[in-house]
Amino acid sequence: MTVTVRFAPSPTGYIHIGNTRPALFNWLFALKNGGNYVLRYDDTDVERSKQEYSEAIAIDLDWLGIKPSRVEYQSKRFDVYQRAVDKLKEAGLLYACYETAEELERRRKIRLTRRMPPVYGREALKLTEEEKAAFEAEGRKPHWRFLLPNFAENPFETQRTEVHWDDLVRGPQTVDLASMSDPVLVREDGTYLYTLPSVVDDIDMGITHIIRGDDHVTNTGVQIAIFEALGAKPPVFGHHNLLTTVSGEGLSKRSGALSIGSLRDSGYEPMAVASLAVLIGTSENVVPVATMAELATKVDAAATSKSSAKFDPSDLDALNRALIHQYTYADVADRLAAMGIEGEQAESFWLLVRGNLERVADAALWWPVVFGDLNGKPELSDEDRDFVRAAFELLPAEPWDNTTWKTWTKQVQAETGRKGKTLFMPLRQVLTLKDSGPELAELLPLLGRERTLSRLP
Template structure:
């Protein structure tokens, strides 16, 4: 059996780290099991769904390294939903209801006042054909509910009905259908709700495993019932913990907080984002994993905590630095070229400065220092000027190598008597304009003797 998973976002905003975590769990599960990953857009809400959000989602997933085997749009699959709805209607488990939202709210409050669970009482099942004809003549249009199998013979005598499954994350899970209202699957305008379209698509696309947020656990009990009513096999289910912001707030697409696009624009590496998004809230240590294959090897959905986890972008910084510090030049070359960093000695520059970078784009700072002169951040104090000027007169002849820095500073130390920070810091400031940075032994050959002398105060 080929394992097939899916990620089904609604294109009503830019995907954020929370729903991206779900995409990553599905992708890694497929990767680990040589399976397939389907990207499926829940875009039946035409008023809120936008093509630009779908396109951005595709780009964000590609940036992360997620490669769907196919991309589907629910808005193009309406005939399939129509056929499935007719199947349920013919079976007598999809029935029309005519209450308005106000009427339903009044009924809910009445049930609460009587200390009854606020679930739908199935009053629409009592309507005769004549009743329905009269209501429609008055201009009412029905919404359609799925009749949950939580009774033996009389649908008005609801009994405890447990739905069980072995969850990939939580182990044995149980939902009591008696505690739930019959879900609306079709709106008054004839459009379908996610609860229904998701089930129909999962069946039609042969989805074998569904990994999603644990806010869908109750919904899973309902969808299992719909799947069985359509005569299909129930996929394996897994429900992972949700992510919150660092302050504990929920993450929303509408606010744009922690969107993948914003993290990418901030210069974070895709594997830094993926490593934190996947490993946080699990029993695994949160480390910078270099590639998806390596992340898949340590990925285990069962190691996920049941409680929500906080995602703090500040935690990305250390992971980002770790990835950049180990990044080979071949991986950085094209990105450096896009930043205008090109030339015969670009690889030497990268190897010299990468250990001091937080973002790849920070390499521009050192490119400009090597090419154009010291930064203006720090200036030599007056007492160091004469020392540095004399030190430059002791520069060794070319050719220069990594050993040149030691040869030079040994000579300066012998001549001036300075050592330690009073020796090295003024030279660093004169050469770079900064008080910290890459090893000067690596930078000096890039500057060359002529370029170094040009920095003599």
């Protein structure tokens, strides 16, 4: 059996780091097991689904390193869903209901006042053909509910009916179908709710494992019942914990600052995002992982915490820095070239500045500092200016290497009596116009004697 997983986003907005968690869990599971990955757009909500969002999701997943083996659109499969609807109707497992939302709410409140569970009472099963015709004459259109198999003979006498599955993340799980309402699968306008297309597609596309957020746990019992009603064996389910904000609030598509597109545009590295989205809330330490293949070896669904995982953007900053500081020149050469950073000294430059970068794009800020003309002069006291001029008089002759700085400053210290910060800070400010930055011992050979002298205040 070939492992086949799916990620099924709704293209009604941009995916965020919370959506990225199931997308990545499925991708890494497929990688680890040599399986297939289906990207399936849940776009049955024709009014809210937009092609621009579908395209953005594809771009975001590709940026993260997720490469689907198959792409499907549920909006192109309505005929398949209708065949499933017809099959369930013929089996007597899908029945027409005519209640309005207000009527259903009124019944729910009555059941609660009577200390009864607020589940649908299957009143529609009692309708005669004449009563149905009367509703139709009023202009009412039916919605269609799936008859859960939670009774022996009389559907109005439900009994405890347990559905069991061994969850990849949570272990043995049990849901009692008697505690649930018959789910609506088809709306009054003939469109399908998520549950039916999802199950039908999982069957048709050979999905072997469904890995998703634990907010779907209660849906699983119903979906298993529908799988079986359609004559199919249910896949293996796994329900991981969800990401929340630090304050415990759920993430949503309205959190634009956390969309994958905005994180990409802000200069974050894809593996920094992937490492945090996957490792947070697991038994693994949250560390920057360089490749998807390596990350796949660290992910064990069973080792995921049962409680929600809190996402802190500052953690992403730390991972991003750590990744960048590990990058070789080859890792970033193309991106540097796109910024105009190329040539025989580009690699030495990268090795010099990478430890001071928050984003790879920040390298462009340092290139003119090292190889250009500084825009301005530092504000120095008269005493510091005199010290710097005296130090520049002591600059060694070329060639320069990474020992030149030590040789030079040792002589400057001997001549001026300055040491520590009072010696190094004025020189750094003159050479870079900054109070911090790369090691000056490595910077000096790249500057060269002529460019260094040009910065004399």
